[in-house]
Amino acid sequence: MNSVWALLASIALIRTTLYNYLPEKLRLYISARFEEWTRRFNTDETMVFKDYQSSKMNQLFQAANLYLGESLPTISIPRVTVEKTENVRNLTFSMEKNTEMIDVYENIPMKWKYFSDYSQGMSKHGIRWYELSFHKEYKSLVTNCYLPYILERANKIKERNRVVQLHTAAHDFWTPKPVIIQHPMTFETLAMDGNLKKELVEDLDRFMNSKEYYQQIGKVWKRGYLLYGPPGTGKSSLIAAMANHLNFDIYNSNLSAVSSDFVLQNLLLSTANRSILVIEDIDCSIKLQNRESGIEQPIKYQQQNKLMFLQVTLSGLLNFFDGILSCCGEGKILVATTNYKDRIDRALLRAGRMDMHIYLTYCTFSAFKQLALRCLEISDHSLFHHIEKLLPKVKVSPAEVAGELMKTRDPKASTEGLIKHLEEKLIADGNSEVSPKHHSSLSQTSNCQVHKSSISLPLACNGASMDNVKSPGPKPDVSVKSKLTADGEGDNNFEKTDLVRDRSSRHNILQVIEDMEKELLSYKEAIIALQKKSCGTLNKLAGIKATI
Numbered sequence: 001m002n003s004v005w006a007l008l009a010s011i012a013l014i015r016t017t018l019y020n021y022l023p024e025k026l027r028l029y030i031s032a033r034f035e036e037w038t039r040r041f042n043t044d045e046t047m048v049f050k051d052y053q054s055s056k057m058n059q060l061f062q063a064a065n066l067y068l069g070e071s072l073p074t075i076s077i078p079r080v081t082v083e084k085t086e087n088v089r090n091l092t093f094s095m096e097k098n099t100e101m102i103d104v105y106e107n108i109p110m111k112w113k114y115f116s117d118y119s120q121g122m123s124k125h126g127i128r129w130y131e132l133s134f135h136k137e138y139k140s141l142v143t144n145c146y147l148p149y150i151l152e153r154a155n156k157i158k159e160r161n162r163v164v165q166l167h168t169a170a171h172d173f174w175t176p177k178p179v180i181i182q183h184p185m186t187f188e189t190l191a192m193d194g195n196l197k198k199e200l201v202e203d204l205d206r207f208m209n210s211k212e213y214y215q216q217i218g219k220v221w222k223r224g225y226l227l228y229g230p231p232g233t234g235k236s237s238l239i240a241a242m243a244n245h246l247n248f249d250i251y252n253s254n255l256s257a258v259s260s261d262f263v264l265q266n267l268l269l270s271t272a273n274r275s276i277l278v279i280e281d282i283d284c285s286i287k288l289q290n291r292e293s294g295i296e297q298p299i300k301y302q303q304q305n306k307l308m309f310l311q312v313t314l315s316g317l318l319n320f321f322d323g324i325l326s327c328c329g330e331g332k333i334l335v336a337t338t339n340y341k342d343r344i345d346r347a348l349l350r351a352g353r354m355d356m357h358i359y360l361t362y363c364t365f366s367a368f369k370q371l372a373l374r375c376l377e378i379s380d381h382s383l384f385h386h387i388e389k390l391l392p393k394v395k396v397s398p399a400e401v402a403g404e405l406m407k408t409r410d411p412k413a414s415t416e417g418l419i420k421h422l423e424e425k426l427i428a429d430g431n432s433e434v435s436p437k438h439h440s441s442l443s444q445t446s447n448c449q450v451h452k453s454s455i456s457l458p459l460a461c462n463g464a465s466m467d468n469v470k471s472p473g474p475k476p477d478v479s480v481k482s483k484l485t486a487d488g489e490g491d492n493n494f495e496k497t498d499l500v501r502d503r504s505s506r507h508n509i510l511q512v513i514e515d516m517e518k519e520l521l522s523y524k525e526a527i528i529a530l531q532k533k534s535c536g537t538l539n540k541l542a543g544i545k546a547t548i
């Protein structure tokens with residue numbers, strides 16, 4: 001055996017020596033022929049993925065990095081590199097230099113090797129590359145299926161690993177260094193009507209899965225949401241929950257800080273795909289202009305005694321929403337927030353611009369229960385029924401309720417504190433009949449008075465209570481009642497009431513009018529029902545009379 005090895009070694013030595021003495025051209029010719037000859041017996045093919053190709057990052061190299069990195073923790077490999085950087089959520093695994101691993105795709109082994117050479121290349125990593133070897137009969141499968149599969153998987157991993165960042169507009173540009181958002185608000189922690197929450201999450205998921213559908217019907221893959229409601233009802237929290245749910249960056253802009261339509265367009269162009277673009281307080285940024293007149297003057301406003309101009313016009317904004325510019329990019333979500341929906345031009349509100357209008361309302365009992373679970377970790381308490389009775393009568397934001405509940409971790413003290421706060425608010429809202437000491441009886445008495453005072457009808461005189469009549473609407477609440485006079489001339493005496501005097505904002509007055517309209521409508525229907533009933537009774541009496 002030793003003599004065989006010695007013979008082979010001598011042949012190799014003679015070959016190398018002779019080879020070195022040959023002229024270079026002949027040497028090259030021989031090695032080319034030799035390689036061609038050996039290739040005939042080699043059944044494998046190899047593809048090389050360098051990190052940079054013509055000074056551009058090679059997407060296949062990046063994709064292989066992510067894709068292989070995901071399987072590394074699950075396979076047996078002697079050495080791996082593990083990292084955790086600020087900009088990614090999870091640990092990142094990568095192969096060590098000159099190591100190899102086998103990935104199995106459709107039962108076919110794919111051999112990957114990783115190399116790097118620090119002495120070459122321009123970047124700090126030198127040059128890096130992967131070599132993928134497989135049986136040559138699978139070449140078309142690798143090219144047409146395996147590599148596209150790796151690209152797709154890598155995109156998903158990238159999305160999953162991304163941290164959500166907040167970009168803000170400053171001096172007509174997005175800040176160069178976005179902040180990583182570590183907002184804990186999610187759809188689980190957001191206190192909101194259950195059905196609305198479900199509907200919104202489904203809408204977002206449907207949108208995310210509809211890229212092909214949008215393409216098919218020739219629509220830009222974007223969706224607009226209008227979040228409106230009083231301050232502190234969770235508009236910003238909802239945006240954070242949406243960003244966390246989708247893993248999208250947020251681009252937050254306040255149009256009053258944008259100097260022109262042109263800048264606005266540039267800002268839009270420089271947002272990343274799959275991001276949420278927020279326009280806060282849209283009613284304050286764009287005032288209604290006389291679009292019919294065709295004149296769109298910049299809006300003047302006063303700031304620190306200086307006369308400033310709002311340069312963004314309504315047409316600029318409409319262009320921003322659905323003009324040709326919005327086609328640049330995909331998977332964009334636009335969210336506009338306002339406290340006053342009625343101040344926004346209808347053109348901005350229509351579907352296609354604002355596809356879903358979400359009203360975030362004052363705290364309901366269901367929202368309170370969600371907040372109690374989150375803040376106090378309780379799902380029920382003997383004092384809850386007081387809160388259930390008080391909440392429909394008080395306009396209190398979830399932010400206020402959360403603030404009260406967080407004052408102490410003791411459930412009893414915390415709920416008592418909230419009840420006190422609600423009662424004080426109820427009194428401040430102009431309900432002088434409320435006695436804090438008797439909150440439990442409050443709703444019944446007041447509701448009864450409401451029915452009598454709200455409508456000056458024989459109904460009250462003949463002793464029939466509203467409960468006996470099928471009232472279509474909810475029972476009117478105390479705050480509405482206090483605005484109506486005893487003879488039912490609510491509209492005429494509206495401004496005399498305490499509650500209205502206390503509320504200065506136009507929004508509140510509009511809300512109050514809306515409540516009153518609803519209440520009056522419900523009574524109108526009740527009256528019709530009573531009239532029908534009395535007609536029936538009269539007919540019966542007439543029949544009896546005729547028989548007698």
Ligand SMILES: Nc1ncnc2c1ncn2[C@@H]1O[C@H](COP(=O)(O)OP(=O)(O)OP(=O)(O)O)[C@@H](O)[C@H]1O
Nearest residue numbers: 190191192230231232233234235236237398399402
């Ligand atoms: N629905 C909610 N669920 C849970 N927490 C809430 C909710 N609404 C408000 N909060 C709490 O109140 C705080 C303020 O709420 P947020 O800023 O989201 O309200 P907003 O409607 O955006 O107010 P504004 O109109 O003044 O900007 C939040 O940090 C959050 O902790």
